[in-house]
Amino acid sequence: MSNASIKELAKKYVLNTYGDRDLALVRGEGCYIYDADGNRYLDFLGGLGVNCLGHGHPRIVEAICRQASTLLHCSNLYYIEPQVRTARILVDNTFADKAFFCNSGAEANEGVIKLIRKYAKEKVDPRRTDIIVFENSFHGRTLATVTATGQPKYHKGFEPLVQGFKHVPFNDLAAVEKAIDDRTAGILVEAVQGEGGINVAQEGFLPGLRKLADQHSLLLALDEVHTGCGRTGSFMGYQTFGVEPDAISLAKSLGGGVPIGAFLTKDSIGEVLGPGTHAATFGGNPFVTAVSEAVLTTILEEDLPGNARRMGQYFAEEMLKLRGRFDFIKGVRGKGLILGLELGVDSDAIAHAAIRQGLLTYCIAKRVLRFHPPLIIQRCHVDEAVAILARVLGQAA
Ligand SMILES: Cc1ncc(COP(=O)(O)O)c(C=O)c1O
Known part of the structure; x- marks a missing residue:
């Protein structure tokens, strides 16, 4: 054609x-x-x-062919070998202790949003539900992530939006500090706003967010859907910017072309998402994680x-x-x-x-x-x- x-x-x-x-x-x-x-x-x-x-790429082609003739899918009712191998690579090379796999960037951010809310409710203060997000950000097209997205053009026609998001100007620490109140549970931010116009976090901004998060017992989550897996010059973007987050979301380069997303966090935080709290039928299935394993191994080895x-x-x-x-x-x-x-x-x-x-x-x-x-x-x-x-x-x- x-x-x-x-x-x-x-x-x-x-x-x-x-x-x-x-x-x-x-x-x-x-x-x-x-x-x-x-x-x-x-x-x-x-x-x-x-x-x-x-x-x-030959390593992606090899992983696809091998896994297609071995096992494409089996559900998370069973342990999945390529999933645990991929999780180990992510954990061994980042701040995180655990990974959760899903299918896209928006879904990874949904998971992070749920993690922030549940952690605040269970470990900090049940009144804390709100997340500070940034103008010109982009976090996805599901209802919660499009609400988190700081671009009103993407909201139009889909109201009522999800409650509990507060947009503040990017790179403005004073505005963040002013926005924090007794309902704030966390902060979700991109180190480089891609969709918003390639706006880079200024020096001091992410460390400043880390400090504010620590002072006010908030979780700091980085949307690394675009910046993750090598793109900014480190394995993960937060390493380029020298700030350790509490959670990151991943997708895009994580699969090199197969649809996969993930979020990573520490045990002390991720434990609030116990059995039955979060799931995805296709999340981390043998096919996509076998490819992701090949992609991540190549990124690191080369x-x-x-x-x-x-x-x-x-x-x-x-x-x-x-x-x-x-x-x-x-x-x-x-x-x-x-x-x-x-x-x-x-x-x-x-x-x-x-x-x-x-x-x-x-x-x-x-x-x-x-x-x-x-x-x-x-x-x-x-x-x-x-x-x-x-x-x-x-x-x-
Ligand atoms: C920073 C960021 N977060 C989230 C998303 C949404 O990812 P997806 O389209 O895989 O849902 C994107 C997509 O462009 C993105 O750039």
Whole structure:
């Protein structure tokens, strides 16, 4: 089928929540992806930060084939070997003692929200139900996580929203302190707001949140759906920012392309979620956790966080060099391989032009081009991306 015929069928049969798109992507290889008409693209979106090992990585393919012919699914009524192996990797390499597996980022955040509420009720004060969240944040599309999301456009039409969330400005410790009252149970925050425009937590902000959480007996949870598993230059984003949270949510790179989410926490906190309190039919099934095990092992063995740090720095520097030629470039923001090129002009048309020239990117917050390529990219990929950007910006100037 061609791009056009797939588009026609999608318009006829699939609910139009994602709007109009030009391409149908049908095949991937390494850092490249191909559309249905055979055109090749350098994939600097990585499936929105999911394809951390690129496309068709041999260790993912091997894990999929092995597990597909061994056991796909069996339910959590039974112990699951790949699940416990994956949990061990996560625990051995983070602050956490335990993992809970689910299917997506939103579901991981739902779990964290439930954990914060139940912990406060049982261990601190039963009146504490509220969670402090941030303007421009993004936590998912379920009713609780969309309420937590600090972008009113995502709330519209779905009211009444879930009770118990308080939005405060990002990077504003004084506002957080002011918002804390005797109903506050915890804080949920992204170290880098991806969907909100690649806004990075300023120095001192996360340590300040840790201090406030400790002073007021609140749980501090980091939404690491996007920043987790190598992307910011450490195994987990909190390690890049030097702050130990009480819980983190994961998804995206955790599965390298298979749908999996998780949250991690300490025993002293996670014990409030005892038998029967939380569950997911597909959560941590043999198939997805076997793939996740292969992905995490590769990330650690090949030091992909280190590569993300080096390539992220090189990419940011190369993009900043373009400022000499295009004065409408305002700057580059991000950490590791979650980067945004901030333009002083509307970037939507520029993103589309880049795609037509063979570079997958996406415009957010109207004026930012967003990049979260596979963690395996090399300098040659960065050079190719920057050459395309230079061409596209030259045409836009
Ligand atoms: C920081 C963050 N949290 C949560 C989510 C929601 O994840 P999912 O779409 O897998 O539910 C996203 C998705 O973009 C995200 O970037």
